[in-house]
Amino acid sequence: MTEADVDKTEVLFRTLNADDPEATEIESLCMECGENGMTRLLLTKIPFYKEVVIMSFACDFCGFRNNELQSGGKIEEQGVEITLICDSPKDLNRQVVKSDYTSIKIAELEFEIPAQSQKGEVTTVEGILDRSVQGLEQDQPLRRIQDPEGAKQIEEFVEKFKSLRGQKFTMIFEDISGNCFVENPNAPATDPGTTHKYFTRTTEQDAILGIYMEETTPAMSDKDPSDVLLELQSEVLQFGTNCPECNVPCITNMKLTNIPHFKEVVIMATNCDACGHRTNEVKSGGGIEPTGIRIEISIKELMDLKRDVLKSDTCDMQVPELDLEVGPHAxxxxxxxxxxxxxxxxxxxxxHWGDSATESTSVKYQDFLDKMDQALEAKLPITLILDDPAGNSYIQSLQDSVEENVKVTRYERSHEQNEDLGLNHIKTEDYHEEN
Structure with a gap:
């Protein structure tokens, strides 16, 4: 079958449910005994995460089993570091999605599982601890004969590992591909047990992922920048992309436009014919502002809901009354x-609210959605906070004078915020002397 024969309107990654067809089965070679086993592939979506490909291999001859997970989505623009503080038995049950490029550290034991040493998988925090213990104990019988002292040290270390279940400890997940996920048991509320830090990859890390920067072609470098800008402003550009919902190939339209009293922005719109998903995305046409911006909007009337808002892809949103926080990448x-x-x-x-939700989670969801509906009808006063370290977010003013229910604060970015934006290592003075 050629690529042209494939029906591109068919959704590739479906939400997992009981009515789904069986997984795709492929006969494949068993690496243990050399006989043919069976590999099952399932393309699905994990709630609050993204598309994944779940692979399960089984050999009926030798009994060998293997499960593996690969990300079905794109490599993220930034890497991610998730710090999880486990201080209760419930935290051991948190689901974890780790890719091939995820490294895991346990700070209290100075223990690390290096990236690319294990295949991607869907597991739990307890599952990571159990697998680590199994790996440490794997060669202990032989080690007790050849290296008794080393075997004794590993036994002592394993005991420390097992004692973690009743103690408070910190687990750090670092993934240069950005495809790592730790479940939030308090969803849709914020998760006080985790912190997310996004970082810009180095050239070496891009090379590990197979990402290489394309050199600028002479044809583009010969163009005058003002001519390029006029060209972008005068027409709608189109380019091929994949639907963010079902991953089917579709077309994205891009237009450079000017927002009055703000700046030039790039608006991109995608419409998927397969699943009907529509999305619009905005990126600043200018650079990062000298200061960050924090906008607080008190929403008390229906008119407040009609204000135009530009939220950049570096802007964090909060609604304190709903205990809601939405990160910039959401x-x-x-x-x-x-x-x-x-x-x-x-x-x-x-x-993401499916049949797999527990009763307590469903109650939280329903209570949250009821309050959200009240806020959308201006029956529940709320405060929308936009915090953008890059300073590229904007709220429409309904009058010329200063409004009491809108508070705009500009602030100096912290070192960590500059690090997230990739500004700490940029040299802006005398850079030409090194060339």
Whole structure:
């Protein structure tokens, strides 16, 4: 079958449910005994995460079993470091999705599982601890004969590992591909047990992922920058991409436009014919501002919901009354209204609220959605906070004078925020002397 024969309108990654067809089965070679076994492939989506390919191999001749997971989505623009503080038995049950490029550290034991030493998998925090113990104990019988002292030290270390279940400890996940996930048991509320830090990859890390920067072609470098800008402003550009919902190939439209009283922005819109998903994304047409910006909007009337809002892809959103915090990568950059942002948050939560939710989780979800509906009707006063370290977010003013229910604060970025934006290692003075 050629690529042209494939129906590109068929959704590739479906939400997992009991009515799904069976997984795809492929006969494949067993690496243990050399006979043919069976590999089962399932393309699905993990709630609050992304598309994944789950692979399960089984050999009926020797009994060998192997499970593996690979990301079905794109490599993220930044790497991610997730710090999890486990201080209760419930934290051991948190689901974890780790890719091939995830390294895991346990700070209290100075223990590390290097990246690319294990295949990607869906597991739990307890599963990571159990697998680590099994790996340490694997060669102990032989080691007790050949190296008794070393075997004794490993036994003592394993005991420390097993004692972690009743203690508070810190587990750090670092993934240069950005495809790592730790479950939030308090969803849709914020997770006090985890902190997320995004970082810009180095050239060496890009090379590990197979990402290489393309050199600028002479044809582009010969063009005058003002001519390129006029060309972008005068037409809608189109390029091929994949649907962020089902991963089917589709077309994205891009247009450079100017927002009054703000700056030039790039608006990108995608419409998928396969699943009907529509999205718009906004990126700043200028650089990073000298200071960060924090915008607080008190929403008390229906008119407040109609304000135009530009949320950049570096902007964090919070609604204290709903105990809601949305990171910059959750919704990306958007040009919408206050109501549009709230509806987008609600739709994203509804998309991940499935039959697998526990009763307590369902109660939390329903209570949250009821409050969200009240806020969308201006019956529940709330405060929407936009915190953008890059300073590229904007809220429409409904009057010329200063408004009491809108508070705009500009602030100096911290060292950590500059690090997240990749500014700490940029040389802006005398850089030409090194060439």
């Amino acid at each position: 919704l990306g950059g958007r040009f919408s209204t206050v109501e549009g942002l709230l509806v987008a948050m609600k739709e994203q939560l509804l998309a």
